[in-house]
Structure formats: C-alpha cells, structure tokens
Amino acid sequence: MTDVDTRPVNGHTLTKLQPLPPDRLDAPAAVPEQPAPPAADDQAPAEAVDRADNPLADWLTAPDTPLLPAWARSRASITANTAALGRLCWWHTRYHGIRVPKYAVKTVWLAARGFYRATAGLWPTLSAQDHTAVVQALRAQVKARPEDVELAARLQLAHGIRTRTRRWRFGAAATGVAAAALGFALADPLLQGGIATAVTVPLAYLGRGKDAQFLDQAAPPLRVDMSAQQLNDALRAAGLLKSGRAGDDEKEPRVACTMGPVRDGRGWAVIFDLPRGGGKTASDVLAKREVIAQELGVDEIQVIMSRVRAAQGGNAGRVSMWVADDDPYLGTPNPSPLAKAERFSVWEPIPFGQDARGTRISVPVMWQSMFFGGLPRRGKTFTQRLMTAAGLLDPWVRHYVADGKGGADWMPMRAVAHRLVMGAEDDAIEALKAMLQELLTEMERRFALLRELPTSVCPEGKLTPGIVEKYKLPIIFVTIDELQEYFTAMEKDDREEVINNLCRIARRGPAAGFVSNYASQRPDAESVPTKLREIITIRYSTQVVDRASSDMVLGKGKAAQGADASVLSEDHVGTGVLVTGPASFVTVRADYLDNTDFAALCQKGRAMRAQAGQLTGDAAGDVTAAADAQGVTVAPILSDVLEAMRHSPRMFTVDLLAALVNLDEDTYGDYDAERLAAELDRAGVKRTSKQVKISGENKAGYQRRDIEGAVPVEILLG
Numbered sequence: 001m002t003d004v005d006t007r008p009v010n011g012h013t014l015t016k017l018q019p020l021p022p023d024r025l026d027a028p029a030a031v032p033e034q035p036a037p038p039a040a041d042d043q044a045p046a047e048a049v050d051r052a053d054n055p056l057a058d059w060l061t062a063p064d065t066p067l068l069p070a071w072a073r074s075r076a077s078i079t080a081n082t083a084a085l086g087r088l089c090w091w092h093t094r095y096h097g098i099r100v101p102k103y104a105v106k107t108v109w110l111a112a113r114g115f116y117r118a119t120a121g122l123w124p125t126l127s128a129q130d131h132t133a134v135v136q137a138l139r140a141q142v143k144a145r146p147e148d149v150e151l152a153a154r155l156q157l158a159h160g161i162r163t164r165t166r167r168w169r170f171g172a173a174a175t176g177v178a179a180a181a182l183g184f185a186l187a188d189p190l191l192q193g194g195i196a197t198a199v200t201v202p203l204a205y206l207g208r209g210k211d212a213q214f215l216d217q218a219a220p221p222l223r224v225d226m227s228a229q230q231l232n233d234a235l236r237a238a239g240l241l242k243s244g245r246a247g248d249d250e251k252e253p254r255v256a257c258t259m260g261p262v263r264d265g266r267g268w269a270v271i272f273d274l275p276r277g278g279g280k281t282a283s284d285v286l287a288k289r290e291v292i293a294q295e296l297g298v299d300e301i302q303v304i305m306s307r308v309r310a311a312q313g314g315n316a317g318r319v320s321m322w323v324a325d326d327d328p329y330l331g332t333p334n335p336s337p338l339a340k341a342e343r344f345s346v347w348e349p350i351p352f353g354q355d356a357r358g359t360r361i362s363v364p365v366m367w368q369s370m371f372f373g374g375l376p377r378r379g380k381t382f383t384q385r386l387m388t389a390a391g392l393l394d395p396w397v398r399h400y401v402a403d404g405k406g407g408a409d410w411m412p413m414r415a416v417a418h419r420l421v422m423g424a425e426d427d428a429i430e431a432l433k434a435m436l437q438e439l440l441t442e443m444e445r446r447f448a449l450l451r452e453l454p455t456s457v458c459p460e461g462k463l464t465p466g467i468v469e470k471y472k473l474p475i476i477f478v479t480i481d482e483l484q485e486y487f488t489a490m491e492k493d494d495r496e497e498v499i500n501n502l503c504r505i506a507r508r509g510p511a512a513g514f515v516s517n518y519a520s521q522r523p524d525a526e527s528v529p530t531k532l533r534e535i536i537t538i539r540y541s542t543q544v545v546d547r548a549s550s551d552m553v554l555g556k557g558k559a560a561q562g563a564d565a566s567v568l569s570e571d572h573v574g575t576g577v578l579v580t581g582p583a584s585f586v587t588v589r590a591d592y593l594d595n596t597d598f599a600a601l602c603q604k605g606r607a608m609r610a611q612a613g614q615l616t617g618d619a620a621g622d623v624t625a626a627a628d629a630q631g632v633t634v635a636p637i638l639s640d641v642l643e644a645m646r647h648s649p650r651m652f653t654v655d656l657l658a659a660l661v662n663l664d665e666d667t668y669g670d671y672d673a674e675r676l677a678a679e680l681d682r683a684g685v686k687r688t689s690k691q692v693k694i695s696g697e698n699k700a701g702y703q704r705r706d707i708e709g710a711v712p713v714e715i716l717l718g
Helices: 075-097 100-126 132-144 149-186 189-206 228-237 282-287 289-296 380-392 411-415 426-452 465-470 483-489 492-512 547-554 595-612 617-621 623-630 636-644 653-663 673-682 704-708 713-717
Strands: 002-009 012-019 256-263 267-273 303-307 318-324 350-354 360-363 369-373 397-403 419-422 475-481 514-520 538-541 575-581 584-590 650-652 691-694 697-703
Touching: 075 100, 075 256, 100 189, 132 149, 149 189, 228 256, 228 267, 228 289, 282 289, 282 303, 282 318, 289 303, 350 380, 360 575, 369 380, 369 492, 369 547, 380 397, 380 475, 380 514, 380 584, 380 595, 397 426, 411 419, 411 595, 411 617, 419 426, 419 617, 426 475, 426 483, 426 492, 475 483, 475 492, 483 492, 483 514, 492 514, 538 547, 547 575, 636 653, 636 673, 636 704, 650 653, 650 691, 653 673, 653 697, 697 704
Parallel strands: 369 514, 369 538, 397 419, 397 475, 475 514
Antiparallel strands: 002 012, 256 267, 267 318, 303 318, 350 360, 350 584, 538 575, 575 584, 650 697, 691 697
C-alpha cells in the first residue's frame, strides 16, 4: 500500500506515492477506542489490501503515475506554457505578416501555373480525344480495304460524332467562362473578392510543385529545445551517467524527470533525479555546469541549476535546472522601486533585483553583514548603494559612510550621513579610525542598555522596532566602499587596528542594530583580510577574473557549487552572484539607481530625519548640504573648499590645492595660491589669519571657520 505525498517543488506540485511504514502493513486502520462488542463467530479481522494472498491486491493498488501531463500539474506551469504559446504565435504573425506581398506574388504565379495545368488536363476532354482512337482505327482499316463501303461509312459516322461532341464541349466551356466573367463583372466588390479567392486558391494549389513550399520557413525564437534524451546525453557526456553496453541504449542509466522538460517563461525547466548506483550527487551536477551547457549548445550563463532540498521534496540527487533561450541578464536595466518610494522600513527585506526568470529578489539586512566585490566599472558601487538607499527612506537609520576612493558616488550622503569620510589621505584615515572608535563605543553602550532591559521589553537580548523609537536607538548602517584604498594606505599597526575594529562591528554589531556594508575591488588577502571576509553573512560579486577571485568574494568552494562570478562578461554590468547562506545563491541583475535618483533620496532622507529629530552628526552641521536642502546657491569654490577641508579645521594652502585637484582636476588643475586666494576673496571669505599652525608647523593656509563665515546666514540659521 502507499500514501499519497503531495509537495511543491519550484512552483510545481509533485505527487508521489510513498510506501506505508512496516508498522502499518497488515494492520487495520486506527479507529477511536470503543467498548468491545460482544464476541461473534461471524466477525473477521480487518485485512490489508496488499496481502500476498489477496487476489484483488494488484487490481486495487493505485497506479504510481501522474494524473496530469507535466505541463498541466500547476497553475504556474500552465500560465508559463500559455504565455510561451502566445509569444510564439505573435512572432509568427509578425514574421509572415511582413511577407504578405511576397506571398501574393507567389500566389498569382502558382495560380497561373495551375491554370495552365488545368487547361492541359481538360484539353483531351474538350477536344474529344476519347473518340480519336476509334476514328484512327477505322481510318487505318479503310486504308487497308478501300473497297469496303460499309467500313468507310462507319469511319464517316465516327468522325461526325467526334466533331459534334467537340463543338458542344467547346461551346459549353466558352459559355460557362463567359457567364462567369459577366457574373464576376456585375458582382459586388466583396463578392468579387470571394470569387477570386475561390478560384485562385484551388488553381494555386494545383500549380504547386512536389517540393514547393508556399510559406517561408520561419525559425521560431527558441534557440534551445530540450528533451529528456538531450538531457541524458548531456549528463552522460559530462561523466555524470554511466554508458551502457555498446549498441544497447536501453541498458544505459537515465535520470528520472519528476517534472518536465516543459516550457517555463523564456526557457525550459526540468527537475530530475540522478539514478542510484552511479555514485553521483546533485553537487556533482552543479560542478559540471559549463560542460552541460556546451553539450546543450548554449552558454553557461543560460543554465541555471540548484539543488532541491528536502524541505521542497528533494534529496541529495535531485536537481532543478532552467535553460534560458538567450542571455537572461542583458537588456534595459530595471529601475529600483526605491526611487519612487516615499518611505521604507529596513526591518523588511530590501528590493535588490531580478533573477534570470524575472522573479523579484529581496535581501533581508537586519542582523546581517554584507560584502560587495568585483572588477571596476561593473556596477559594484551602484549595487552597494541600493542598501544605503533603503536606509535613507527610514528616518530611524543612522548612516556612517566612508569612501576610500573619494569620488562623486557617495558625495550626496553629506546631506544625511552622521559621519562621512571621503578619500584615503592621512586626515581621512584618522577620521576613519575615529569613526570606528565612535561605533565601538556606541555598540558597548547599547549592549549595556539591552542587558538592563526586562525580558518583556527585550525578549531576545537584541534590538526591536519598539526599543529603537522608545530609547532613541536608531539602526546604524556602516557603509565602507573601496576598502582596499584604506588598507594599502595604512601603516601595519593602523591596518591591524582597523581590521580588528571592523571585525568586531561585523561580528557583534548586528545584535545592537549595526548593519555592516563593505565593498572592495580587490578581494585578496592583502586588500580584504580573510578573517574579515569570513564573518560576512551576505556576499555579492560582479564579474571577476577567475574562479579563485570569485571564491574570495563569495566564499571558499562556492564556485564549485555553481556560485561563480567569473562566468559573467563585461556586458553584464550590474549583474552579480548573490550568496545569502551556506547553500543559497542566485545570479541577480540588480536594480538600477543612478546618481540623480540617489541624490534625490538623500535630500528626501534629510527632510525625514529633520522632521523626526534624527538629523545628527556631520549632516546637521554641513553647510553645503543645508544649502542644497534649502535650495540656496553657495559659490562652487566655497562648497569645494569646505568639502576638501571636511576632516580638518585648518589646512596648509599647498595641501588644500592638492585636495581640490583630487576633487576636480579639470577645474582646479591650474590653480595656484594667488588664484585660490582671489577666488575665495570674491566669494566673500575674510581670512582672520594667513598663517595656520598644524603639528607645531606654521605655514600659509586657511581656517575652516573663515570659509564657513562666507556662507549665507539663512543657511547657518536653518
């Protein structure tokens, strides 16, 4: 006997008949306990249906076969196949529609040839050739016996009959054609079209050749066609299935397809079990992705494979595979829904992007830490900013940001960041170290507070939404881009100190509401130490040069499991491999959020924090950000000098000029001390002293307070 086990697998419902456990065989069904009935000789114990001595056992056993075909076993499968059929029909409609003029000319030509064939076929009848044989035979006899009068009379009679027959046949044909022509000329135009079609189509059909093809051969938009045989051949070529005896294909081991292959969106989906006895597992299949793709005739980026775990009805040998018709990660980028959102809570998963099938991917960041890696100009920073963008729309998120490159990508954060460190110069490194110390102090303060809270308020010993607002403990986003710039610029002792502090924040911070978000272009042991990378829970990698680099970002051994960012090409900008757990990964085309939208979100975030009383730190005292928020124009030279002096209350002129060149070389590349002084004077800067003292050394320079003194009063008061 069997039990019916129905479970969902990748959106499809699989029904499997499970054997009854031994303790249920040969046993009656369980019933509620009742008082024992009086003993009776005619009462027989309950019998199991599948007893060996039951003659009806085979007949009563439910067959272990699906009730519906594979494509009709789930609503998702029916929808996908119906949509695929609709796309195919629409494509054929357009393909043949633009060829209608060609088909019309071809129809006329075939109709003309059909008319000729019809005429040639009717000619023997019209000319009464069926009587010609008799006339010719009689004529031959008359020539042989000219004296036979009776024979001559018979020849004359036969010739007369043929002549009369030919006359009335031609006459009837001519009358019919004339009547048809007159009727066609007098008919309504719509009826004329019907008559022409009724005449032309049969004639065109008659005029076709044996190998003639009226319609052009249309290649449907399916570059991939999959069958169970092709799947078995590909797995066998990859060494995942044993080969049978020579010439005995039926003895070859084959996979058991529990679903498909069926059309699923813009590709083929199949779920299969590897045969037992071969010693191969689902992990072995994932490791052979490139070989399987080659055998199927596609690029490996088109082959999406994953294990089907026990929770979804799988086992160690069950694989889910989806093969796309073309590259699923190319095309117009998907705009981020955050760009138009009014508010967002970081307690909810953050919208991140779409997978190959177009399924939305969201990433939960609470209690997590993140690392982004990959080659330059592949969308790494834009993707990392999606996490920050979500935090901008939550006023109860406090941002600590450091950008080792010091470019324009993170400049809009000056409007909202509690701490913002730009660049990797000496003063920026000192600012980064101070920021990390501030974070560690805040983390310890929070843990001390959480320890004192009753379990009714803090049941798990970590932050909750209620605690955040009641005790004014906002979630803290720690975002550091271009980590390698800091580590390569630091001395050994400073480097070890910063690494240890980052590890402490990533390891212990989540329980206190810290979300770490790190990124690096060079994820090697020197740029991003292993002990820091290995404690990160969520990882994302855009294109890298090889599998070893992919493993450095995503984790050791991930490429062998199928999470390999080296298969991405330079065309896959904004696409990367997302790892969210030890065995969970997906290739994602991240949402697109450009600099303009990001800057607008920063201004929106500033307004939300000002209203909630959460505008703090550098953002609260940033005159440039305040001017942007109030729509007041500040002279560009003032804004740039303030940005260059962000981490210093005073700077030597020579250092300030170098910082301005690094900020905007096109504008300040030819500046010298005299021109800088003249421009600042025109902007309203009144220098209290032309000399500044830094580390005991006096040189020509500027005080930050003098520059701020030239800022409009309404900004300072706002």
